[in-house]
Amino acid sequence: MTEMIGRTSSPVEVLRPTPEEDRVANFRAKVRAAGQEWTGNEPDELVELLTKAAAGDPRLAAIARAGGRVLQDFLDGYQQKATADVSRDLAGDLADGHPLPADVLEGLTPRYLIAVVRLAEPGREVETLRAVAGEDTLLTHRDGNVVLFIPAGGPGSGEHSVTRVTQCLGGRGWLATAERDRARLFDGFNEASYVLRLVVAGLRPSGAYTISDVLVEYAVTLHEKVRTDLAAVIRPLRANKVLWETLTAFVDSDYSRNKAARSLFIHRSTLDYRLRRIADVTGCDPTSGRGAQKLTAAMIAEALQG
Structure with a gap:
């Protein structure tokens, strides 16, 4: 019988994980455990948690730090995109009552004058309205109306804004307003919208109105x-x-x-x-x-x- 040169591994030995594979599998288990600890709110915690999972292994710790930073950059980009998506039609989100991220809500002016405008000729004067309302005004459209969220500064600033917008209409439209703090803008939008519906349905002349002008109808x-x-x-x-x-x-x-x-x-x-x-x-x-x-x-x- 010819003597075999070398040694053939058994099937069990072939399937058994190598020490390197054992090390990686153990690290991945620790990473999953670290994921259960992460709140999802602080991307900066990622690097710390992943490095902790690789404790005692310099090579894996280096990989964890590098991978954690890459993942942190990815999440930062995602959050910036989410913020940009919200800001793209921030006025629309406010009018629809959509919840906003805390940082976006905190970035709003403390109080706004909400103006819902029905133009006699839809599509005209929109940019003019934005200009006279002020550069910080948020603008969107709902149900054929122009919706303006105008920052309300000191006492009387809202009245000045209403006067400017009304003059801009030039007797060719209707304006309904309500004033609210930033946490209740959806409520203010609903009030102004309903006032406008009452004004138009009641055949009121062109001008500016608030709920006090339609209390009986309301x-x-x-x-x-x-x-x-x-x-x-x-x-x-x-x-x-x-x-x-x-x-x-x-x-x-x-x-x-x-x-x-x-x-x-x-x-x-x-x-x-x-x-x-x-x-x-x-x-x-x-x-x-x-x-x-x-x-x-x-x-x-x-x-x-x-």
Whole structure:
């Protein structure tokens, strides 16, 4: 029998880990354990934790330090990207009530004037609005409106901003505002948005408004059942285009019969006839104070449901 030269390893010996593989496997287990300790909030802790996992092995410690720094750089870049993504439409995040990173929230001005603007000609004057509101103003768009978050400095600064923006509108749009601290901007945006809806639905003239200008409408339409019942009062007029246009013109003229007749290009007697027909259909006399108030509230409620 020919004597074998060399020694063939058994299958068990082939599969057994080498000392080097054992060392790496042990290190990886320690790295996983270190990962369970990391809070995820401080990337600087990574290098320390990984180096600790390689304690007693200079070579692995050097690898841990190098790898930890690379991973730290990666996470730093990721955080910068996340911050940039938030800041890209920071005003939009504020309007939608999205939670912001603590450092972004702390970087905001302590208090803001929230202005929701409806332009008579959408798309125009937007950059002008931003310019007159100030360079630190945050701007976004929601539901066809321009939304401005204007830093509110000292007393009266918000009023000055409202005046400038209103002048910029030039009688061709509506502006609703609310003021809140930076932790309650979403609430302020909702208030200003609702005020604007009430103003537009109530056929108010171009100008600046706050919740104090629509307290009655706000209180009445906030209750869902009341809003539904009011809308039902006015709905029959929708089927009659002439009567609907007459009531709209009458409200828009601030209940002046002469102005309403002129805007409709009809005789005063024709207007009076139509107003009587509106009273017959709705049960509310638009020429009386109580009837006019109820019909106006009903028009707003119907518009809010649309």
